[in-house]
Amino acid sequence: MSGAREDILAAIRRAEVAPDGDPAGRLANPQPNLVPARGQGLPAELLARFIAEAEAAKASIARLSGRNEIPAAAEAYLAANSQPFEIKAAPGLANVPWTKQSLLTVNFGRAEGSDHVGISEAFAGIAETGTLMVLSGPDNPASVNFLPDTHLLVLDASRIVGAYEDGWALLRREHGKTGFMPRMVNWITGPSRSADIELILLLGVHGPRRLHILLIDG
């Protein structure tokens, strides 16, 4: 349907909207627009705001002092919420000392419909709304974030930034100026929810009912 393409582009040009700005420059050098105050601050302020906003969005948070505490924290959370001790883990978390917690069964890979608990890792935390920025890839399959009923998400506290724009800047810095986008960037703010039935807030519609953040302090 190449005729349609040419027709649509020609119709746009015929509309003769008055020129505005420099589109090529805008794409070559992306700049933040207005960043609100709640997306700015010192690291300690951003950490506190991230926690407050994530909890307001109905996520829960455990503070850990190192990655080797992940298995115990996961087990404690699952026990407290009466969830099975079987975890589907993102392959990127294979270096965590899972065997320290002998009750846990941990499998690595993408999630299946039958998985009840998933664990993956966030690329960054965004303080302004308590949002986790999660990248897909062979080490961090996106399905782990969505199929299980309980989602555990590892976040390094040093990777909490202020605003969405800081998240993009971090991605460009670490993944290159072009081709930096993974297949999926998921901003996750609290667990899955719906108000489609009489505006009553219900959690866990299609995605997880529980979102638990394992926040690794410094």
Added chain:
Amino acid sequence: MEPTSHKFTQNARRAIGDDRLQAALANFTTTFPKKRLDVISRLPEFDDLRDEGVAIKKHVHANLDFYLERFEARVIEQGGTVHWCRDAQEARETIFGLCRAAGAKTVTKSKSMIGEEIAINEHLEAGGIEAVETDLGEYIIQIRGESPSHILVPAIHLTGEDIADTFKEKHTQLPADRDLGEPDAILREARAVLREKFLAADVGLSGANMLIAETGSVVVVTNEGNADLVMNLPKTHIVLASIEKVMPTLEDAATILRLLARSATGQDITAYTTFATGPARRGETDGPQDFHVVLLDNGRTEMLAGEFKDMLRCIRCGACLNHCPVYASVGGHAYGWVYSGPMGKVLTPNILGAHKAADLPNASTFCGKCEEICPMRIPLPRMMRHWRERQFVSGKGAAAKGKSGLKLWAWLAKRPPLYRLAASAAAGFLRILGRGKGRIGRLPVAEGRTFQALYRENGSKEQ
């Protein structure tokens, strides 16, 4: 869904008499505006962000061809395909062809207003392909054979009891005596039924809140996470988007996202905001093998060229519905098609044709609330007036009906003694008609005297 926008008056009358609908409308037209105010009070920059959002959209409209071509190039670079479609028919055929090529028996869908606009479900079903809506509200109205009554909460016109009844009628594979008394039980059942569909689907069909020219990404916003399953699990992902959805950069998208959920549901941000870029990468164990974007015009380029250009800024937040006194009285179904409320009054005649939606631009109190709260500052009342003017000039539609009355008034107005006589006769007639009761009785004029007569009496007292 056959549009009934031309029957707005009948639809509205029926809606006003529907007590359950009125209760549902009262619930959410108070809930949403309050939540919006609460959340905006925590973002003092909100109005400045609106100005920036408007500026970005204006910039996009001035460079729409450039950004669309750039977006297309990026999608192709990632291994995806872009399909341009002039109208609904072309889009339906394209999507059907892609589903066929993928050997699809089942297509899972995340909510897409464009999908509603082109009636894609009916088209796929007619061709023997099962199309399953996965947004909870959309799923409910789909199995009931209805159209959405609100662009965000499509089943807002239904009670939990209605939904439980529908599930019992349609989910015959489950025990008939199960308890669906609690909303959470309804939710669990929907999750289980739809989970099967998610896993079985050969094609995922999603809409798009935005397209990013910089990266070739598609932005989809949900609270349920259904779009993420639609975009991750099937072998083929098809995105359906209208051309005005394109944005320059990820930073520009961030600005719009700060406005969208706050205006829509009164959330700071929805639970899930997803940027999907092309098919699965090497080594990935999930994600689609094929990634298609269907770009639809369907009247947008015509709007771009004329007086409805500003309407293309619309981000489908639904705030104008939530704040509209007419919507609050009649609900979404009265508008007879996919788009309702003030945005629907402007869009529907543009897409379906003015003759099929003549009453819509007239069903307004012109209170101006929609323009006041619109995050994109779209002058909705002015655009409704454009439609009214066109009707007046063409002599067709409700706005033209006053023409002969105006002529009579003009003739009388040039003859003051006759005018006074006619006015007092009319006022007396209204008094007899009203007799202090009913709709006419509530009008001050039914007191039986003209304004001038009252002024002569009261005006002297005040001095």
